[in-house]
Amino acid sequence: MERIAVDAMGGDHAPHEIIAGAIRGARRAQVALLLVGPPEIIETELAKHAANGLDVTIVPAEEVIAMTEQPLAAVRHKKRASIVVATELVRDGIADAVVTMGHTGAATISALFILGTIEGIERPAACLHQYFGIGPRTCLIDGGANTEVRPEQLLQFGVMGSVFAERVLGIPRPTVGLLSNGEEDNKGNQVNRAAFPLFKASRLNFIGNIEGRDIPMGRANVVVSDGFVGNVVIKLTEGLTEWWLHAVETELSKALPESTMRKAVRPALARLRRRNDYAEYGAGLLLGVNGLCVIGHGRSKAKAVVNAIRLAKSLAQADVVGTIRDGWLAIANS
Amino acid sequence: MERIAVDAMGGDHAPHEIIAGAIRGARRAQVALLLVGPPEIIETELAKHAANGLDVTIVPAEEVIAMTEQPLAAVRHKKRASIVVATELVRDGIADAVVTMGHTGAATISALFILGTIEGIERPAACLHQYFGIGPRTCLIDGGANTEVRPEQLLQFGVMGSVFAERVLGIPRPTVGLLSNGEEDNKGNQVNRAAFPLFKASRLNFIGNIEGRDIPMGRANVVVSDGFVGNVVIKLTEGLTEWWLHAVETELSKALPESTMRKAVRPALARLRRRNDYAEYGAGLLLGVNGLCVIGHGRSKAKAVVNAIRLAKSLAQADVVGTIRDGWLAIANS
Numbered sequence: 001m002e003r004i005a006v007d008a009m010g011g012d013h014a015p016h017e018i019i020a021g022a023i024r025g026a027r028r029a030q031v032a033l034l035l036v037g038p039p040e041i042i043e044t045e046l047a048k049h050a051a052n053g054l055d056v057t058i059v060p061a062e063e064v065i066a067m068t069e070q071p072l073a074a075v076r077h078k079k080r081a082s083i084v085v086a087t088e089l090v091r092d093g094i095a096d097a098v099v100t101m102g103h104t105g106a107a108t109i110s111a112l113f114i115l116g117t118i119e120g121i122e123r124p125a126a127c128l129h130q131y132f133g134i135g136p137r138t139c140l141i142d143g144g145a146n147t148e149v150r151p152e153q154l155l156q157f158g159v160m161g162s163v164f165a166e167r168v169l170g171i172p173r174p175t176v177g178l179l180s181n182g183e184e185d186n187k188g189n190q191v192n193r194a195a196f197p198l199f200k201a202s203r204l205n206f207i208g209n210i211e212g213r214d215i216p217m218g219r220a221n222v223v224v225s226d227g228f229v230g231n232v233v234i235k236l237t238e239g240l241t242e243w244w245l246h247a248v249e250t251e252l253s254k255a256l257p258e259s260t261m262r263k264a265v266r267p268a269l270a271r272l273r274r275r276n277d278y279a280e281y282g283a284g285l286l287l288g289v290n291g292l293c294v295i296g297h298g299r300s301k302a303k304a305v306v307n308a309i310r311l312a313k314s315l316a317q318a319d320v321v322g323t324i325r326d327g328w329l330a331i332a333n334s
Numbered sequence: 335m336e337r338i339a340v341d342a343m344g345g346d347h348a349p350h351e352i353i354a355g356a357i358r359g360a361r362r363a364q365v366a367l368l369l370v371g372p373p374e375i376i377e378t379e380l381a382k383h384a385a386n387g388l389d390v391t392i393v394p395a396e397e398v399i400a401m402t403e404q405p406l407a408a409v410r411h412k413k414r415a416s417i418v419v420a421t422e423l424v425r426d427g428i429a430d431a432v433v434t435m436g437h438t439g440a441a442t443i444s445a446l447f448i449l450g451t452i453e454g455i456e457r458p459a460a461c462l463h464q465y466f467g468i469g470p471r472t473c474l475i476d477g478g479a480n481t482e483v484r485p486e487q488l489l490q491f492g493v494m495g496s497v498f499a500e501r502v503l504g505i506p507r508p509t510v511g512l513l514s515n516g517e518e519d520n521k522g523n524q525v526n527r528a529a530f531p532l533f534k535a536s537r538l539n540f541i542g543n544i545e546g547r548d549i550p551m552g553r554a555n556v557v558v559s560d561g562f563v564g565n566v567v568i569k570l571t572e573g574l575t576e577w578w579l580h581a582v583e584t585e586l587s588k589a590l591p592e593s594t595m596r597k598a599v600r601p602a603l604a605r606l607r608r609r610n611d612y613a614e615y616g617a618g619l620l621l622g623v624n625g626l627c628v629i630g631h632g633r634s635k636a637k638a639v640v641n642a643i644r645l646a647k648s649l650a651q652a653d654v655v656g657t658i659r660d661g662w663l664a665i666a667n668s
Contacts, residue, residue, distance in 0.1 A: 068518045147515060147523040181481060181565035184402045189481040189562045212570030216577040228523045229566055231515035236546030236570055243550040244578040251606055255598040264589040272585055 001032050002316045004309055005095035008037035009064040009082040010102020012298050019045040021305025026054050029313045034095050036061045036086040061085035071105030083107050087114045090291040097292035097312035101300040108145040115291035118325045124288040125157045127164055138218050142227040143284045149226040151195035160287040161222035162204050163327030177210030177220030241276045245269055283308040335366050336647045339429035342371035343398040343416040344436020346632050353379040355639025360388050363647045368429050370395050370420040395419035405439030417441050421448045424625040431626035431646035435634040442479040449625035452659050459491045462618040472552050476561040477618045483560040485529035494621040495556035496538050497661030511544030511554030537665055575610045617642040
């Protein structure tokens, strides 16, 4: 049985929603749970749930890293922060994966310091797939771990994304696109333009620069960007999901009777909302480190935690870390 | 009567759609037209349209700048490029505005070299408003003119956007947000983090960092970003518009009879498409230069040119250039 460490204190709705989701997720996915945080807070929350029959361990961690903290300083100084302790459980082989809905930067830095990167990879990157209904055949890397990158790091993200798409998503020769401000070869900011020839010279199935519109169109299986742009992409997609659901309902309400809206339209929109809901799909995977780290949306509620735990279990079973390590070496040495 | 110079050779559908749109636009907006490009090509296209009663002048320009060219080199070497000659007409007071659907970078560099920037402003920036149905009370600056910026330039974009929102859109004390990867003060890449205190210390109605989701939510009247990120925002919005229109139709088709789809749903979706169509609203305004320059989407067809001409006329009537100059001085000297 996989053992999943959950950062009980990470996220806007921690600890209540996190622990509620962790209990439900552990029951559904049949995993053992390590809840990391201040024991008295976790015990109080646990008492609200029926955890009978579950393998739940409380792992004490007295400190919390807030969303407003600088991640580097926070991880360095708060040795007893929940995300730090949870990541150490993975390093020590006590947990198979860590799941957090907390500070993405803090989770990234913790993974970087505690787990270390796979040889040849400089920075971990957040890989998001099946995100917001965009489809099962596209992943975005980096979804927010690195606000500043070097051209070589973008190439490393592309390689990791390609290995992930091929070996985990099962896409042969996945197409890789560099997210830019135009599809012409000479488009891009300085870093992108310097990365372009590196991609071109690589063994990746590189299709060149792609534009924002190509992401939902599924033109590339792997969309490569820095984490700043990746974050804007994800958050804008979220906002436009809300915009469209509202606009479609408003517009159709003018044209259709209330009974049709109730019986057919609103249920159809609810299905579209579910396909695009970050509360369901809002978890990414940190690639490039020696351990499994699943990072969810800060606004996640219990349902997202349930799905993140299911994702963590399946990634552990697929030995994603070993797969990325082998795949990276195969491409780097070829 | 306003005189509008149209770059007849700019855009994916030039010259056919551009000239068709220019003729229709001139008739509707009641402006005089200066069509800039190779005379024989323009004359051939003009012959397809009824231009009787219109004030149309052909201004010869033998060269064209392609989308694949590096803008700086292209503008320097092609003295007779259509966008260069069209911009010179504005400088010389022969035209009140230039309209182009061509290379954004080439139009920006032409404006920078030929018109020059307003004193105190280092770089022109593309200001987009009422774009993709996001609402009449939000503008995005920079929508794609500058892929690389300095913190001071972001502040200048913010000031220009604020003056535009206040004096052209009529929004008192417009809210200004810095597009970032989180709403906390310490979020951002290096340039954003360095710009943050400049915004904080300015006289702008600065509401801090905003996220991608805040754009369609209308949290800020002025969204400030570099042109690389701004371009990704615009193109992703386009792609998601297509995604949503398709997804809603597919989902509702399963739940509603074909007659309802035909009579009510598809017309409603068509209305939403129009509100979000870059072919209708795909034009931005270059702010910060001593002249009016309206830049449309490269994929623009005739309808977008019609709207761009209408926009150019209203901006000329509102004396946007003088307004930005005065507004900038008022804020800079206060």
